[in-house]
Amino acid sequence: MLILSSIINGILYGGVLALLAFGLNLMFGVVEIVHFFYGQCVMVGLYVIYVLVVWLHVPLLLSCLIGIAAVALLNVLTHLVVVQPLLKSPLINQFLALASVMIILENACLIIWGAGYKGIPINLPVLNIGELFIRTSNLIAFLGSLTTLGLLYLFLNRTYLGLAIHAVAQDKEAAKLMAINPKIIYVVTMFTGGILAGIAASFFVPIFAVHPHFGGGFTLTAFVTVVLGGMGNLLGGFIGAFIIGVVTMLFSTLASSEVGEIAAFVIFLVVILIRPQGILGSRSGI
Amino acid sequence: MIKIERVVAGYGEITILKGVSLEIGQGETAIIVGPNGAGKTTLLKVVTGLLKPFSGTVHFNDQQIDHEEAHRIAGMGICIVPEGGRAFPRLTVYNNLKVGTYSKRARKHFKERIQGIFELFPILKERQGQAAGSLSGGERQMLAIARALISQPQVILFDEPSMGLAPLVVNEVFKVIREIKSQGYTVLMTEQNVKKALQVADHAYLLESGTVEFHGDREIFSKNPNIQKAYLGI
Numbered sequence: 001m002l003i004l005s006s007i008i009n010g011i012l013y014g015g016v017l018a019l020l021a022f023g024l025n026l027m028f029g030v031v032e033i034v035h036f037f038y039g040q041c042v043m044v045g046l047y048v049i050y051v052l053v054v055w056l057h058v059p060l061l062l063s064c065l066i067g068i069a070a071v072a073l074l075n076v077l078t079h080l081v082v083v084q085p086l087l088k089s090p091l092i093n094q095f096l097a098l099a100s101v102m103i104i105l106e107n108a109c110l111i112i113w114g115a116g117y118k119g120i121p122i123n124l125p126v127l128n129i130g131e132l133f134i135r136t137s138n139l140i141a142f143l144g145s146l147t148t149l150g151l152l153y154l155f156l157n158r159t160y161l162g163l164a165i166h167a168v169a170q171d172k173e174a175a176k177l178m179a180i181n182p183k184i185i186y187v188v189t190m191f192t193g194g195i196l197a198g199i200a201a202s203f204f205v206p207i208f209a210v211h212p213h214f215g216g217g218f219t220l221t222a223f224v225t226v227v228l229g230g231m232g233n234l235l236g237g238f239i240g241a242f243i244i245g246v247v248t249m250l251f252s253t254l255a256s257s258e259v260g261e262i263a264a265f266v267i268f269l270v271v272i273l274i275r276p277q278g279i280l281g282s283r284s285g286i
Numbered sequence: 287m288i289k290i291e292r293v294v295a296g297y298g299e300i301t302i303l304k305g306v307s308l309e310i311g312q313g314e315t316a317i318i319v320g321p322n323g324a325g326k327t328t329l330l331k332v333v334t335g336l337l338k339p340f341s342g343t344v345h346f347n348d349q350q351i352d353h354e355e356a357h358r359i360a361g362m363g364i365c366i367v368p369e370g371g372r373a374f375p376r377l378t379v380y381n382n383l384k385v386g387t388y389s390k391r392a393r394k395h396f397k398e399r400i401q402g403i404f405e406l407f408p409i410l411k412e413r414q415g416q417a418a419g420s421l422s423g424g425e426r427q428m429l430a431i432a433r434a435l436i437s438q439p440q441v442i443l444f445d446e447p448s449m450g451l452a453p454l455v456v457n458e459v460f461k462v463i464r465e466i467k468s469q470g471y472t473v474l475m476t477e478q479n480v481k482k483a484l485q486v487a488d489h490a491y492l493l494e495s496g497t498v499e500f501h502g503d504r505e506i507f508s509k510n511p512n513i514q515k516a517y518l519g520i
Contacts, residue, residue: 160393163385167374174372177334178433179360179389 001131006253007246012138014245015145016203020222021229021237022149023196029169029232030189033083033094037102038197039219045071045201046210047109050118060122064205068198075194076187084186102215110212119209141203148199149238152192165189224268230281239279243267287312287472288333288364288441293342293352295325295332302328304496305342310441310489315473317483319517320493326476327369329493330445333474334366335359346441361389363440369449371430375419379410382418382429383436392437403432406465424455431462442466444475448482460486480517484508492517 020038027035045067052063078101086094124136156162167175168185175182208214225244229236244264252260271279290308294301302325310316318326331337333344335356344352351359365386373382383403387396404411407428413421418429427447434442447463448456456479463486467473477483484490490507492500500510507513514520 157381160384160388163377163381164388166377166381167385170374170376171372173336173356174368174374175385176336176356177360177366177368177372178385179357180385181355181357 002133002253003250005133006249008132008134009138010246010249011242012134012142012245013249014242015142016200017222017225017245018238018241019145019148019196019200019203020218021225021241022152022234023193024222024226025229025232025234025237026165026196027189027193028226029234030165031079031083031087031186033087033098034223035193036095036098036219037078037105037215038193038222039217040102040105040215041071041075041194041197042201042204042218043109043210043212043215044074044105045198046120046204046208046214047113047118049201049205050113050120050210053120054118060205064198064202067201068195071198071201072191072194075190075197079187079190083190084183102219106212106215113212115212117209117211120205122206124206135207137203137206141207144199144203148196152196161185161188221264224265227278228268228271230278233278233280236278236280287314287347288474289343289345290329290333291343291345293329293332293339293344295328295337295339295342297337301340302496303332303339306493306496306498308491308498308501310472310474312472313470314488315467315475315486316489316491317487318474318476318491318493319478319480319483322478323495324493325496326493327445330366330443330474330476333359333443334364361391363391363437364443365434365437365439365441366443366445367427367430367434367447369445371423371426373418373421373426373429373433376417378415378417379421379429380414382433383410386433386436389437395438396436399436399438403436406435406462407432424451424458427451427455427459428462431459431466435466439471441472441474444473444477446476446478448477448479456482480513484518 020042024035024038027033048070049063049067052058052066053060082097082101086097127134127136127139156165164175164180164185165188167178167180168182172182221244225240226237228243229238229240247267248260248264251263288310290306293303293306295303306325306329308316318329320326328337332339332352335351335354335358339352342352343350346362346364374385377385383400384396387393387399409425410429410432413425418426421429444463447459451459460482463473467486475483484504484507487504489503490501491498492513500513502510508518
């Protein structure tokens with residue numbers, strides 16, 4: 001029963017990872033950047049929510065909404081200032097520039113808030129269904145993530161803007177010939193990626209305490225998820241998120257959280273060695 | 287409608303177009319024929335804004351467009367069927383057509399326009415839920431033509447519409463082009479299949495090594511002995 005509980009909690013945790021994987025895949029597929037500081041975006045979201053809730057006593061829900069908006073804005077700003085100007089530069093410049101933003105964000109948070117863990121005091125109950133233990137925080141995160149992904153799916157496939165995003169990802173030149181301005185689509189995509197990171201941060205509020213190196217672990221996990229599923233493949237990222245979520249939770253429960261981490265990365269390595277393009281990967285993209 | 291004056295264009299150090307001038311009036315069909323490497327595709331890239339010329343001008347209805355952004359030119363009503371169609375492979379036929387009406391001008395007419403498009407292209411109606419990448423080459427070309435048509439453009443450009451297609455399919459494509467022409471559209475087409483292209487042309491230009499070597503209306507063009515020998519196999 002403990003195993004079943006941890007698998008269920010793993011699936012729930014996978015839901016939030018799926019949000020981050022989706023964001024990464026979207027930005028990689030459309031803007032063609034490897035978003036190195038995505039985990040740090042989540043971290044900034046958590047810090048903003050922390051300041052609003054704990055220092056300024058703003059109600060939780062409003063704080064989360066402001067946090068989401070803040071991360072979306074941060075992403076768009078970094079895109080306009082750092083990413084867009086470097087899109088025609090050698091890849092190594094782009095990578096280093098993005099990694100630089102990562103270091104800058106981490107150190108800025110270190111200066112402002114210090115090295116300690118900053119937790120937002122929200123305690124959610126653990127549900128006891130028969131012999132199963134399910135954390136409400138994980139349940140809310142899961143349902144919220146599915147809803148978000150559902151809405152995102154509708155946006156991408158039923159609206160003109162969503163279709164334009166697909167078009168730019170599949171054939172940027174042909175998209176221009178359809179009167180689509182790729183620069184605007186890039187901004188919309190980066191905004192969406194930021195929103196997803198902000199939503200993930202909101203779901204993390206009752207689960208994690210934030211600290212300046214919070215981002216690093218998440219960026220790596222998110223990238224592992226994405227590469228496991230197949231870089232650029234939205235469905236693949238979705239599947240990869242649940243695999244990583246379940247494996248991490250399962251082994252954390254069976255042994256320790258360190259073993260949980262090891263297990264997830266071992267699975268990743270094994271899959272990548274056997275099938276380098278990832279589970280659903282090819283050059284199929286979004 | 288479109289006036290191209292002494293356009294010089296190329297890629298980096300390489301100059302492809304060495305002073306090309308061309309003019310099409312409303313409702314006319316102009317074709318540009320010539321060998322590979324002559325600059326036909328390059329010329330269409332300049333008109334659509336994907337390539338900025340080194341010198342020379344392009345005017346569309348008295349508006350200068352040679353240094354405009356491609357997406358803005360498309361929004362003005364210049365639509366192209368690129369070589370090979372370039373339908374978005376992972377979008378459905380329906381969504382490909384929808385993307386064709388992305389510009390503000392065309393968006394409100396999508397629902398009514400798509401009915402007309404499906405009548406003209408019944409195969410697209412049949413396959414509307416299929417991903418464009420799974421269509422045959424001929425079907426993709428039809429989709430690309432429909433996608434250009436659905437926004438009711440002022441000018442339709444075709445880049446080598448017969449390229450890579452079987453002869454029977456080429457006939458189908460040109461049947462559609464004739465229908466488009468009869469509806470009064472202004473058409474500019476590049477083609478290597480000179481015989482087929484001349485059947486729909488009002489005016490023809492021979493582009494060789496980046497310059498217009500000869501041009502004239504259909505009669506004059508097809509009677510030119512050099513063209514007859516080199517391109518019509520006479």
